[in-house]
Amino acid sequence: MEALMVSLNAVIPFVFYLAVGYGAKRLKMCSYDLLQGMNKLVFKAFFPLSLFWNMYTMDPSIEIDIPLLLAEGASLIALIILLMLTVPWFVKENPRRGVVVQAIYRSNCVLFALPMAEVVMGEPGKIYATMMLAVIVPILNVSAVLVLESFHGEGLTDPKKLIINILTNPLIDGIAVGALFFALGIHLPRFIETPVKNMGSMATPLALFILGGTLEFSQVGKNLKCLTVAMGIKLLVIPLVVTVITTLAGLSDVVRFTFFIIYATPVATSSYVMAQNMGGDGELAGQFVVFSTVASALTLFIWVYAYAALGFV
Template sequence: MNGQLDIVFQILAITGPVFIMVIVGWCLKRFAIIDDAFISTASNLTYRITMPFLLFIGIVKADLNTALQPKLIVYFSLATILGCAVAWVWAIKRIPVADRGVYVQGAFRGNCGVVALALAVNQFGDYGLSIGSVLSGLVIILFNVLSTIVLSVYSSVFTFNFRSIIKELLQNPLIISVLIGLLVSYANLSPPTWFMVSGEYLASMTLPIALICIGGTLSLSALVSSGGAALSASLFKLVFIPVVFTVIGWLIGFEGRELGVLFLFLAAPTAAVSYVMAKAAGGDARFAANIIALSTALSIVTISAGLYGLTALRWV
């Protein structure tokens, strides 16, 4: 019994700080301490400045052999593609045509850059930050391409344009920071101390602000109005994908910290950016918001339960 309680407390120490910050964000918005203007500005600051510094420093301070895990990156990419494909097949059979693109995106696109990275840092420290930084930056490419493809199929105003996607990715500050970090690490360069210290100041702001912004965007009305389709997409993202592909990952040889990071990135709730893309594609933005809100709320339970299972099985 004591052993089980120890595992529970260990899991709470990992997930508690992350989801408490999300709840704090919801409370601050609820009591009008922050507003939509603050969330928009803070989100932009995080995306363009503080998150790039966090990813860059996480890579530069780590051993390149630790930060860059090709096997893990390839497996996560394949799992994402397969997860997207299965969700698409399911949507064709169960979801109205107009909502299929939004449903599929919500069912596979995870919030890896904030929620998964924060959890990885809490559980694995510098190891989680370094490997999570690379994974966060590189999966953005995959998420953007797959989301654009699936949304364009069901949109009359949104078309798949390979050139525009490449241009957008080349201008993405998160991808740029990861590539620069890898180059600096590979060349064995040492940035000046003043630069690293200043960068760490900025990086330390990232996760608290980003998590508060996520909480500030949550809507209880969206949770209440979430229908069966939103619940289906959320469960697909939070249960089907992480359970299936974590187990397969263990069977093919992932274990310990690698398997833990893999699970956290697979189990992350639907990314908030899926709302922006759904709206741009002329899809049902309310439906996208419902998936985001519901998956974020449910992920408190599903991620904690998953970590408990992995710890009890001694897989991590």
């Protein structure tokens, strides 16, 4: 029940932000052009500040488990490569290919995985999840740029242009600068830290508000099959495969659950913002965020209950 409450506490605010955005647009409190302008602002300013803050404020006292981090990073990269190779067989339009790939592997780890790991596995779960996020967040964001750029337009992007786009991507820059400040021990003055933290914390609520305002439920029908299959793979199949592999590998309960929760959480909100700004199918990306967020309240509860029944927690 406690795990269910954590899931609901994480999910319901997301749904609330979406509902407020949807209501504001229907009541003509904001125009489509205004929402599109805000979307670019979130992508180029608020999300980079959020990612900078996550890297900048990492706990330096955590004892890093290098083999664990390498294994988690390698597993994520392997999944991305597998999806890059297989999704184009089933999805024919390039703007949709990148969105589907991103939706299946890219999770909202910070808002879901960390609190779930702490509640279910206690302090050890929190420590392992924090360590993994230090590796996972950069991989998720760098790979998202790579995936969307690779399927941008009608063909593969020129490698030189792809590298330039990756290096100049606002999200990548936010991570890089935050990691640099953390590594060099650079500390911002308090009067700068406070606005950076506050503006970064606005990224997810504002992105969800914008998503709610631009969401068109009349278009869900044409994407229903894609949504159902992709979310079934993300929220059910991949967590099952991860659970089986980590169990066969003899990993501890804490490590097994931490691996699992990294993959079992809903689609990252920033995936919608990135798709909108990088030539992907923004409508489909937004629907992935909405449906995975709502569905995860049920799937996470079922998974945690199953883990408890098997004696894994």
